[in-house]
Amino acid sequence: MMKLTVKQLIEQNNEKRKLLTSENVAYYDDLLVYIRMNKFKDERATEIALLNLLDEILEAQKEGKCAEELFGTSPKGYADKIIESLPKESKRSIIEFGLEILFTLFGWYLVVWGIWPMINQENQTVYIGSLTVSALLLIASLLLLVLLVFKVIKNQAFSDQKKKTTATWVLGLLIGILFVVGIMSNFLLQPFGTAMKMTYYTPFGLGCFLLLASYVLKKSRENRVE
Structure with a gap:
């Protein structure tokens, strides 16, 4: 399978975000902004992590759960863990x-x-x-x-x-x-x-x-x- 470029990953993210409920999109957008603001982390790895996170929320949404139920009321702590796991930018x-x-x-x-x-x-x-x-x-x-x-x-x-x-x-x-x-x-x-x-x-x-x-x-x- 051919690897996706950063631009393609962002476009895919933007398309999938349209499927989120208003409550989930607000929760996810805060995570997205916070994680993307760490510019010394590998950009492609960051976008893949965000896409995986979005997929988890969409799966939970199908089961009638909201993002807050999935990741808790402290999204900042969860985002910090994701940031720590990301490789450094070259x-x-x-x-x-x-x-x-x-x-x-x-x-x-x-x-x-x-x-x-x-x-x-x-x-x-x-x-x-x-x-x-x-x-x-x-x-x-x-x-x-x-x-x-x-x-x-x-x-x-x-x-x-x-x-x-x-x-x-x-x-x-x-x-x-x-x-x-x-x-x-x-x-x-x-x-x-x-x-x-x-x-x-x-x-x-x-x-x-x-x-x-x-x-x-x-x-x-x-x-x-x-």
Whole structure:
């Protein structure tokens, strides 16, 4: 039998979840979010474990049982046991996933930054020193934000809907502020270092290239069967 890719496993999971009752889907979705937020665990093994878990709930559902009766009222403890049993992600996959996030965030930053020069068709002068500092600060801030997002989503997985909604709004606000501060830093930071001329389409084009690279990495990860 041919092995399923990560993407195929996720698609199968999404289809089977449609068969769950509203009570069971709420219980399972909390488990799914909590388990998936552990990105240092093998992604394919994680999706297989989630699919097996879903199959157990569907079998119990046929017998008139709910997920809470099957796994108890403390899903977090059960999820922690599943996470402990999962193999660690390979270093290669961790690096690829990190690059995927980095390319995505930095790509959108460059696209947003490059829109105004594109509209006005104005070439720009950038200074290597100040550009390097602002880029490093932005990358560090974005990576810290990603870690915060994963931590908050994981911690709120078993909270009530009101707390989940509040956490979502707070994270969205932080992301918005970070992008604004990152873009404004280019104008507020005193220029220093070697000056370099840059055509008006370069930031936007580079941003699109990074987003494309992120998409390629994502598809490669989803279609891997090892």
